[in-house]
Amino acid sequence: MRIAFVGPPQSGKSTLFRAVTGQPPSSHPVMGEQMASVKVPDPRLDVLAAMYKPKKYTEATIDVLDVPGFSHETASQQAEFRKALPSIRQSDAIVAVVRAFENPSVPPYRNRVDPKADLDELLSELLFCDLDTVTTRIERLEKALTKPTKTHEQEKKELELMRRLQQALESEQPVTTAIETDEERKALASYAFLTELPLVVVINVNESQAAAPPPFVCEHARATIALCAETEEQIAGLEPADRQAFLDDLGVKVPARDRLIQVCYDAVGLISFLTCGEDEVRAWSVRKGSTAVEAAGKIHTDLARGFIRAETVAFEDLKAAGDMKAAKAAGKVRLEGKNYIVQDGDILNIKFNV
Ligand SMILES: Nc1nc2c(ncn2[C@@H]2O[C@H](COP(=O)(O)OP(=O)(O)OP(=O)(O)O)[C@@H](O)[C@H]2O)c(=O)[nH]1
Ligand SMILES: [Mg+2]
Numbered sequence: 463m464r465i466a467f468v469g470p471p472q473s474g475k476s477t478l479f480r481a482v483t484g485q486p487p488s489s490h491p492v493m494g495e496q497m498a499s500v501k502v503p504d505p506r507l508d509v510l511a512a513m514y515k516p517k518k519y520t521e522a523t524i525d526v527l528d529v530p531g532f533s534h535e536t537a538s539q540q541a542e543f544r545k546a547l548p549s550i551r552q553s554d555a556i557v558a559v560v561r562a563f564e565n566p567s568v569p570p571y572r573n574r575v576d577p578k579a580d581l582d583e584l585l586s587e588l589l590f591c592d593l594d595t596v597t598t599r600i601e602r603l604e605k606a607l608t609k610p611t612k613t614h615e616q617e618k619k620e621l622e623l624m625r626r627l628q629q630a631l632e633s634e635q636p637v638t639t640a641i642e643t644d645e646e647r648k649a650l651a652s653y654a655f656l657t658e659l660p661l662v663v664v665i666n667v668n669e670s671q672a673a674a675p676p677p678f679v680c681e682h683a684r685a686t687i688a689l690c691a692e693t694e695e696q697i698a699g700l701e702p703a704d705r706q707a708f709l710d711d712l713g714v715k716v717p718a719r720d721r722l723i724q725v726c727y728d729a730v731g732l733i734s735f736l737t738c739g740e741d742e743v744r745a746w747s748v749r750k751g752s753t754a755v756e757a758a759g760k761i762h763t764d765l766a767r768g769f770i771r772a773e774t775v776a777f778e779d780l781k782a783a784g785d786m787k788a789a790k791a792a793g794k795v796r797l798e799g800k801n802y803i804v805q806d807g808d809i810l811n812i813k814f815n816v
Contacts, residue, residue, distance in 0.1 A: 463747065464497075464525040465662075465726045466550045469559035470580045471531030471539065472568045474666040474691035478559055479528035481694035482719050495546055497527045502727060502745065503720045504734060506777050506807060510743040513785055518742040522734050524727065527553060532587055547591060551654035554730045555662060557722070558584055562667045562677060562688075577665050578678050585682065586634070588656040593631040595653055600624050620649070631657070636682060660684050660729035664722065666691050673713060684729040689718035733806035736777060737761065748804060755800040758812045768816035772798045777807035 467475040476496075480487060483498040501521035511519055529546035533539045550556065560577040603621040607614065623646055630640035636657030641647050650658070663686040665676050676688040697717050700708055709717065727747075734745040735757050746760050754774075759766030775786070775795045783789035804810070 463555075463727075463730055463732060464527055464553040465555045465557055465730075466527040466529060466553040467557050467559055468529060468550060469531060469584060470561065471533050471535075472565050473531065473559045473561040473580070475531065475559045476528050477691040477695050478664065478666070478689075478719075479526060481691055481698045482526055482723065484698050487695060487699065493530070494542075495527060495529050495549055497525055497549075499523045500526050500723060502723055502734070502747075503716075504745045506736060506781075507743055507745055509777075509781055510736060510738045510809075513780075514738050514740055514743055516738070516740055516743045518744075520742060520744040522745040522747045524723065524747075532584055534583070543587075547656075551656060553659065555660045555726050556588075556656070557662045557664055557726065558680075558683075559664045559666055559691075560584070562665050562671070563690075581663060581680060589631050589634060589636070592637055592655045592657050593628065595655065596624050596628045596631060599653075600628065623649070627655075660731075662687070662722070662725055662729055664689060664691075669693050672718070685725045687718065687722055687725065689722070694719050733804070735804050735806075735808045735810050737811070738809060750806075752804050753800060754798050754802040754804055754810070754812075757804045757810060758814070761812065764816050765812045765814045768814035769800055770813040770815055772802060773811040773813065774798045774802070775809050776805065777809055780809055 467479055469475050479485070479496065479498070483500050485498060501523055504521055507519060507521065527549055529550060530542040531539065532543040558581055560580045562575060562577040564575060565573065600621065603617050603624065606617055607621065611617070626640045627637050630637060637650075637655045638658050641650065641658070661680070661683045663680040663683040665686065665688045667677070667688050667690055669690045669692070672688065672690040672693060674688065676686045679686045693712070694717060697705055697708060698719065709715065731750045732747045733750050734747055737744050737746065746757070748757050748760055754772040755766050755769045758769050758772065773795055774797070775789050779794040780786065780789045783792050783794060786795070789795050
């Protein structure tokens with residue numbers, strides 16, 4: 463899974479990127495794109511690690527993408543952003559980062575502090591990019607339909623759908639609002655529309671505002687989070703022991719970065735299943751609704767091919783029992799077949815034969 467940090471220039475995207483990825487602060491501004499892998503924090507793994515004392519401890523991971531800021535101000539800024547579009551399109555969610563603090567690095571003519579207006583401008587651009595794709599496709603289809611072809615019926619159907627998307631986008635609605643069936647969604651997948659991606663909004667506020675509720679909530683977003691990217695970067699740079707003391711001082715339980723990662727994970731529709739043993743405790747990501755055999759395939763294709771059954775126990779049941787033996791004795795360990803729908807926090811032991 464990949465999430466893309468998108469927003470106006472100097473809104474704190476790269477600062478948040480470093481906070482989330484744990485990369486060291488940089489003294490020079492980052493040009494262009496950068497990508498890094500992030501471990502998804504999962505306290506359940508700590509419980510399993512205490513139980514199994516494994517040699518290895520492996521979190522699920524997601525990729526984070528940082529791109530240049532978007533602005534209409536100069537042609538070069540616009541070109542830089544457009545260059546990053548293909549990478550943004552390949553992402554599974556967009557995190558829009560907008561600035562709610564005074565920033566001396568922003569030229570005075572642009573230094574309004576208006577996160578809501580900045581967000582609207584950004585979302586309009588995303589809509590516009592999709593509208594561009596749709597319009598081009600409509601022109602092609604209309605041209606194709608003037609000639610008799612074998613695919614006539616299919617093209618007519620697609621044209622109807624594209625016109626519906628066009629209408630939605632022109633009334634400033636994301637394409638998701640115009641897609642009616644799964645079949646349509648699949649047919650449109652190759653266009654990788656930006657307004658089809660789940661959206662999370664981050665309002666980058668001053669440290670003094672970080673604990674307060676967000677100043678506004680975006681209706682198109684799965685979640686709106688207020689945080690101070692600079693503070694988050696500091697927290698990420700601390701030793702674990704100092705980190706807790708710092709968080710206690712701020713009066714928060716978990717860093718905002720952890721909340722952000724979790725929110726993105728949920729927005730994309732991912733859940734984690736867990737595997738455990740003396741060699742390794744590990745979290746794996748799958749889409750919500752995945753079956754046991756699909757989960758097995760994440761671990762290794764052999765496990766899916768030779769799948770017999772999945773020994774399954776819910777994390778909470780294992781934790782309550784204390785260990786696997788006790789969980790079995792309490793009848794909490796089930797044998798599930800190929801089509802079992804995996805739940806978040808299921809601990810799976812795949813029995814297979816190849
Ligand atoms: N006060 C304050 N300053 C911040 C915060 N986050 C970032 N900054 C400052 O804002 C400036 C821009 O931060 P970046 O993270 O580089 O912003 P960006 O969005 O990546 O900028 P571009 O890539 O140029 O679009 C830097 O001087 C940061 O130190 C914050 O939460 N509070
Ligand atoms: Mg940057």
